Amino acid sequence: MTLFQPADDQLLDEYVLDQALMWMVTLQSGVSGAAEQRACAAWRNANPQHELAWQRLTGLSRDLRSSTSGLPAPSARQLLRARSLTSRRTLLKGFAGLGIAAAMGLSVRERVLLPQLFSDYRTTTGERRPVRLAGAGEVQLDTQTAVDVRGPQLTLNQGRLLLATTADTFVGIKTAHGWVRPAALSRLIISQDLAGQHGTQVQMLAGSVVVEPLQGARLAIGTGQQLTFDRHQSSPAQPLLPAADAWTRGLLIAERMPLAQVIEQLNRYRRGVLRCDPAVAGLQVSGSFSLDRPDASLDLLAKVLPVRVQRVFGYLATVVPA
Amino acid sequence: MAASSSTHRAVGELYAQHHGWVVQLLRRKLGGQEQALDLAQDTFVRILSSGPLPSLREPRAYLNTVASRLCGQYFRRQALERAYEQSLAILEPEHAPSPETRLLVLEALDAVGQVLDGLGSRVREVFLLSQLDGLTYPQIAEQLGLTVNVVQKAMLKAYRHCYLAVYQA
Numbered sequence: 001m002t003l004f005q006p007a008d009d010q011l012l013d014e015y016v017l018d019q020a021l022m023w024m025v026t027l028q029s030g031v032s033g034a035a036e037q038r039a040c041a042a043w044r045n046a047n048p049q050h051e052l053a054w055q056r057l058t059g060l061s062r063d064l065r066s067s068t069s070g071l072p073a074p075s076a077r078q079l080l081r082a083r084s085l086t087s088r089r090t091l092l093k094g095f096a097g098l099g100i101a102a103a104m105g106l107s108v109r110e111r112v113l114l115p116q117l118f119s120d121y122r123t124t125t126g127e128r129r130p131v132r133l134a135g136a137g138e139v140q141l142d143t144q145t146a147v148d149v150r151g152p153q154l155t156l157n158q159g160r161l162l163l164a165t166t167a168d169t170f171v172g173i174k175t176a177h178g179w180v181r182p183a184a185l186s187r188l189i190i191s192q193d194l195a196g197q198h199g200t201q202v203q204m205l206a207g208s209v210v211v212e213p214l215q216g217a218r219l220a221i222g223t224g225q226q227l228t229f230d231r232h233q234s235s236p237a238q239p240l241l242p243a244a245d246a247w248t249r250g251l252l253i254a255e256r257m258p259l260a261q262v263i264e265q266l267n268r269y270r271r272g273v274l275r276c277d278p279a280v281a282g283l284q285v286s287g288s289f290s291l292d293r294p295d296a297s298l299d300l301l302a303k304v305l306p307v308r309v310q311r312v313f314g315y316l317a318t319v320v321p322a
Numbered sequence: 323m324a325a326s327s328s329t330h331r332a333v334g335e336l337y338a339q340h341h342g343w344v345v346q347l348l349r350r351k352l353g354g355q356e357q358a359l360d361l362a363q364d365t366f367v368r369i370l371s372s373g374p375l376p377s378l379r380e381p382r383a384y385l386n387t388v389a390s391r392l393c394g395q396y397f398r399r400q401a402l403e404r405a406y407e408q409s410l411a412i413l414e415p416e417h418a419p420s421p422e423t424r425l426l427v428l429e430a431l432d433a434v435g436q437v438l439d440g441l442g443s444r445v446r447e448v449f450l451l452s453q454l455d456g457l458t459y460p461q462i463a464e465q466l467g468l469t470v471n472v473v474q475k476a477m478l479k480a481y482r483h484c485y486l487a488v489y490q491a
Contacts, residue, residue: 030458073454082405
């Protein structure tokens with residue numbers, strides 16, 4: 001493998017490198033548009049040195065991606081984080097300098113690393129993915145979701161997940177508001193602080209669960225029920241919303257849902273910023289929309305409702321009255 | 323890079339006079355004789371392949387610097403391997419990658435790590451979120467609680483760092 005080797009041995013002026021870096025950083029921002037692209041292309045064409053600098057930088061990005069192509073990006077990042085955490089420990093060890101201290105240094109390193117290691121899964125915008133945990137069951141992470149795994153315990157740091165517990169293991173799920181303890185062979189959706197929701201929401205598709213707010217009373221619910229709890233208390237059990245698990249199939253199924261809520265949900269799946277003009281926020285929407293293709297869903301909304309979508313560079317989109 | 327015969331001679335002298343001392347130094351850092359011998363060997367190979375030997379008033383200070391750097395790389399590699407093993411431990415056995423795949427993954431990640439070595443953790447995270455996760459700067463800023471301006475500066479710094487690691491090593 002010849003990664004991170006110089007692509008050529010020519011000389012490159014320092015200021016050309018500076019310019020190339022500026023262009024690269026501008027075009028990768030995700031907020032630049034066609035005008036910047038054209039200007040950058042013109043700059044590259046203006047001088048062979050410019051093109052050389054550009055090729056070197058894009059080569060670096062390419063090598064970075066291909067070196068980690070066997071892993072999901074969050075895992076690659078975590079592994080690299082773990083790799084460099086040690087260097088601080090090593091530094092301590094260097095100061096101590098003795099064999100015996102080196103042995104202790106190892107145990108210090110273990111203690112420091114273990115809690116933050118690899119227990120962490122994160123999905124980016126628009127990504128959904130399954131995570132299989134040995135003995136603990138199966139988890140599907142929704143978009144923009146982060147979980148930590150510590151043995152039989154999951155911590156939901158952000159977002160939403162579907163959990164199917166297995167027969168022989170017990171999993172506790174921790175959120176910022178307390179504990180969720182499902183029985184064996186349960187299927188449930190847990191979300192934390194999604195748009196328009198304060199607290200942890202638990203939706204039971206099958207089985208039963210006990211929730212424990214950090215400073216409040218426990219409550220048990222079963223199949224077809226849902227509740228929301230914060231640190232102090234839980235709402236009473238309510239009937240499960242229809243199609244609560246549609247997101248696991250990439251769908252948003254709306255039943256007379258205010259447009260603002262539909263937009264909030266699509267926004268979690270779409271890169272960039274998506275806004276809804278208050279003038280149309282209350283329009284009622286019924287139908288089935290793709291979460292995996294949020295922009296197509298926006299176009300569909302514009303066909304069935306008196307709205308249109310204003311887009312700026314594809315990044316910022318606003319739903320406004322037609 | 324081929325070393326000239328004068329460099330060969332100079333490094334040979336260095337080896338004869340200080341090899342035992344380097345092994346001792348490394349044994350203290352690493353705790354084991356075998357790794358110490360290996361890394362001592364690497365230390366002299368590294369010096370030999372890095373071009374003409376500078377005139378050394380304090381050869382042991384120089385050897386210490388090179389050996390310590392290799393030691394750091396060794397520890398980081400170990401931490402990476404351990405972390406990777408732990409990440410695989412929670413997978414079902416049938417999903418576990420083959421030993422060959424594991425080695426390739428580790429080699430490639432270690433190569434990335436070496437290019438990024440020396441960057442602060444925040445700058446590195448920004449850079450990787452952009453390059454590996456494909457996030458936009460506003461998304462990175464939101465995820466890490468930074469301003470877009472700070473993200474942009476971190477990107478410039480990280481790109482320059484990687485560039486220098488590859489083209490001026």
